Amino acid sequence: MVPRAILPEGEAPIVVKGLVNRFGDFTVHDGLDLTVNSGEIIGVVGGSGTGKSVLMRSIIGLQEPKAGDVHVLGREITGVDPDENIGVRCQWGVLFQGGALFSTLTVGENVEVPLKQFYPEIDPSLRRDIARYKVQMSGLPEDAIAKFPSELSGGMKKRAGLARALALDPKLLFLDEPTAGLDPIGAAKFDRLTKELKETLGLTVFLITHDLDTLYEICDRVAVIADKQVIAVGTIPELLESEHPWIHDYFNGPRGRAARDTHDRGEMGFHG
Numbered sequence: 001m002v003p004r005a006i007l008p009e010g011e012a013p014i015v016v017k018g019l020v021n022r023f024g025d026f027t028v029h030d031g032l033d034l035t036v037n038s039g040e041i042i043g044v045v046g047g048s049g050t051g052k053s054v055l056m057r058s059i060i061g062l063q064e065p066k067a068g069d070v071h072v073l074g075r076e077i078t079g080v081d082p083d084e085n086i087g088v089r090c091q092w093g094v095l096f097q098g099g100a101l102f103s104t105l106t107v108g109e110n111v112e113v114p115l116k117q118f119y120p121e122i123d124p125s126l127r128r129d130i131a132r133y134k135v136q137m138s139g140l141p142e143d144a145i146a147k148f149p150s151e152l153s154g155g156m157k158k159r160a161g162l163a164r165a166l167a168l169d170p171k172l173l174f175l176d177e178p179t180a181g182l183d184p185i186g187a188a189k190f191d192r193l194t195k196e197l198k199e200t201l202g203l204t205v206f207l208i209t210h211d212l213d214t215l216y217e218i219c220d221r222v223a224v225i226a227d228k229q230v231i232a233v234g235t236i237p238e239l240l241e242s243e244h245p246w247i248h249d250y251f252n253g254p255r256g257r258a259a260r261d262t263h264d265r266g267e268m269g270f271h272g
């Protein structure tokens, strides 16, 4: 059995300090700091190519930064062999852009992959039961478990990816643009599911998004990446006070205003 890392009392579950990421001559992050608090949904926004996905990859150990420290659940991630961090890695679930499902496996088999990887001792029939439960939790119909990714709609693929991300009962959930490509009703339902899961499972959620409705509806705080750093972190009312041009234009442009109006009128699909 994998010994699961336990967050030391009073520590934040994700702490990034002085992060530097560079590809050739191109610097993506230059001294980026970010602290994610327990039990919050933090929305991560920024223009295209500002390094949101690279930040997520650095936090989950898929990108080795040039400098800086990343601590997850109190454990150092940067420069540490992934095998040594197995007790942390089994505590996060990741929904990559597009779902990243294995195309030759059914939905159920996809969900079983992390269970097999981290808990090979689990009995196959129990593993199948756990996978079925996670598929249900993700709001997929029961028959989806036997389907291949090619047989699923875009929204169903995201839910299947979410089911796999939840397979190990994680404390942390990473979502990379979960509502991209979904119609507005599907996106609102996915947002509601994310919020419900956060509340019922006590998750901390790191959510990369371009979707202003998502920010307004479910994010406790928003971190803004620009100029190779996190230039601001706060609630939306706090960010609305910002004079930084990108933040100002983002929240006060036509889409930002539309999302705010919709939120103020309580019109998003949070009613069933």
Ligand SMILES: Nc1ncnc2c1ncn2[C@@H]1O[C@H](COP(=O)(O)OP(=O)(O)OP(=O)(O)O)[C@@H](O)[C@H]1O
Residues within 6 Å of the ligand: 023, 028, 046, 047, 048, 049, 050, 051, 052, 053, 054, 055
């Ligand atoms: N493995 C890599 N090799 C070279 N360049 C990379 C690599 N990964 C990312 N980059 C570059 O780093 C920059 C940041 O990429 P990233 O995917 O993090 O952006 P993003 O903010 O998530 O963008 P988007 O909102 O468009 O998804 C981009 O210019 C990208 O081309």
